[in-house]
Amino acid sequence: KSRIAIVGAGVFGLSTAYHLAINGFTDVTVFDRSPYSNALYDQHRGCDAASADLNKILRASYGNRAEYQRLAYAAREEWKRWNNELRMIRKEDLPDGLEGVGDLYTECGFLRLSDSPIHPLSEKELAGLSNLEKQFPEYRLKNYIISDSSEEERARTDGWGHVLDSMNWSGTGVLDATAGYVRADKACVWLAKKARQAGVQFIEGNSKGNVVNLKLVESLESLSDSKIVEGVMTADGVFHPADLVIIAAGGWTPYLVPDTRKLLETTAGSIISIQLPPLQERPDLWDKYSGKNWPVVSQGHDAQVYSLPQIDGMIKIGYRGTKFTNYVSLPDNTRISVPVTAYTTPSQTHVPAQAIQEIKEFIRRHFPDLVTLGISYTRLCWYTDSIDNDFLIDYVPGYHKTLFVASGGSGHGFKFAPVLGQHVLDSLREQETDLTKIWRWRDVPQGRRNGLEEGEVGPRVLSKQTLATEADWKFTMNA
Numbered sequence: 001k002s003r004i005a006i007v008g009a010g011v012f013g014l015s016t017a018y019h020l021a022i023n024g025f026t027d028v029t030v031f032d033r034s035p036y037s038n039a040l041y042d043q044h045r046g047c048d049a050a051s052a053d054l055n056k057i058l059r060a061s062y063g064n065r066a067e068y069q070r071l072a073y074a075a076r077e078e079w080k081r082w083n084n085e086l087r088m089i090r091k092e093d094l095p096d097g098l099e100g101v102g103d104l105y106t107e108c109g110f111l112r113l114s115d116s117p118i119h120p121l122s123e124k125e126l127a128g129l130s131n132l133e134k135q136f137p138e139y140r141l142k143n144y145i146i147s148d149s150s151e152e153e154r155a156r157t158d159g160w161g162h163v164l165d166s167m168n169w170s171g172t173g174v175l176d177a178t179a180g181y182v183r184a185d186k187a188c189v190w191l192a193k194k195a196r197q198a199g200v201q202f203i204e205g206n207s208k209g210n211v212v213n214l215k216l217v218e219s220l221e222s223l224s225d226s227k228i229v230e231g232v233m234t235a236d237g238v239f240h241p242a243d244l245v246i247i248a249a250g251g252w253t254p255y256l257v258p259d260t261r262k263l264l265e266t267t268a269g270s271i272i273s274i275q276l277p278p279l280q281e282r283p284d285l286w287d288k289y290s291g292k293n294w295p296v297v298s299q300g301h302d303a304q305v306y307s308l309p310q311i312d313g314m315i316k317i318g319y320r321g322t323k324f325t326n327y328v329s330l331p332d333n334t335r336i337s338v339p340v341t342a343y344t345t346p347s348q349t350h351v352p353a354q355a356i357q358e359i360k361e362f363i364r365r366h367f368p369d370l371v372t373l374g375i376s377y378t379r380l381c382w383y384t385d386s387i388d389n390d391f392l393i394d395y396v397p398g399y400h401k402t403l404f405v406a407s408g409g410s411g412h413g414f415k416f417a418p419v420l421g422q423h424v425l426d427s428l429r430e431q432e433t434d435l436t437k438i439w440r441w442r443d444v445p446q447g448r449r450n451g452l453e454e455g456e457v458g459p460r461v462l463s464k465q466t467l468a469t470e471a472d473w474k475f476t477m478n479a
Helices: 011-022 066-087 123-135 149-157 161-166 184-197 250-256 258-262 283-288 353-366 414-428 434-439
Strands: 004-007 028-032 056-058 110-113 143-145 173-176 180-182 201-204 211-218 227-234 239-241 244-247 264-275 296-299 305-307 314-324 327-329 335-337 377-386 392-395 403-407
Touching: 004 011, 004 227, 011 028, 011 184, 011 403, 011 414, 056 066, 056 414, 066 123, 066 184, 066 414, 066 434, 123 143, 143 149, 149 161, 180 414, 184 201, 184 414, 211 250, 227 244, 250 258, 250 264, 250 335, 250 377, 250 403, 258 264, 264 335, 264 353, 296 353, 305 353, 314 353, 314 377, 392 414, 392 434, 403 414, 414 434
Parallel strands: 004 028, 004 244, 028 201, 110 296, 244 403
Antiparallel strands: 056 180, 110 173, 143 173, 211 227, 227 239, 264 314, 264 377, 296 305, 305 314, 327 335, 392 403
């Protein structure tokens, strides 16, 4: 019967709310400033969270991180179950935003290419294949080293010859036939529907749903737990009491919970989109780059540049070789990185020229028939990086277990949407598992901390970048 307030209706908040509700928690309310119920998580209709996106990669390639590999494959099974569940719903009973969507998860394969034609497979890639051999030998048989003639032959025998033949690549890489992509915005609509059916309440909008601060009181019972969170205050001046507040606000988490700033930093990847010509004009491109014929493709260490198959004629390509920050002054003169999007004040949709240059080179090499189309749209995708790329899911120390954080997705959290909330529940119940141990509140290590050690003096700050303009979206002889 505890009153639980969840701040953030992205994938961390939705999955947490849903799993709380189906596990007997009857008073769960999710707050978000974005108009998700009406805008349906559409990035072009006022939604700017990382979860409000066209599509996201589902992969289990995690190097030597076996716990994430297991979690990804567990999520994959649930995505397939959701596909089946969605197919069983009559067309007239589908919720708004899911008409004609087809599957939420498409297993199109993921082709991970080495840094260049002369580079070998990375140590991380080799470690991931080794872990597969130990944990999921049947899936290792579906991960093909494309420079190995016997494995290439196996890939062709298994029906993946069309992918190998479509890429002009003389180097090595891995074709992962157990991976693909999920429809991010549609998946959020689906999960929000399931949460509502389970009894979760939603309060949305820039006034009613916009949590501006936490209501704190001092505790006299304990010196170590000196504060208690009694609820949240929204922009319309309303106080919403709660026994537990869960902050799952993505890139806005460090702003709302100052305690997290030593462990989390708000950063942005760079996203561009290429709009294909209308289907009737270029059916060949629509067919070639569809999920049935084209895989997710990445190149470089940790997928420095990556692309996904077209959806409704739109191809998304991302750059994460550098994750940018946006430092601003808070009223108390503290400087932290916060999101700047199409819907913030000030706003920003342009990405650094560095990112555009890397993406253009990727397109020229792997998508030469798209060069004449140019880039149609750009955005910065803001999330939270943790000090070690592990999530931060735990009670915040010093608040009598009234404040909990579920954040630090570090750019790889969305794929876990169907199962993440169950493990958040494990953390709430303080059960020790392989995952809760690595997600718990932790000390700040010495030395490199995933870039957090740089702070505002580092080179990734957005104000230090030259931003690309629409003129840079076109391909020329020199750029």
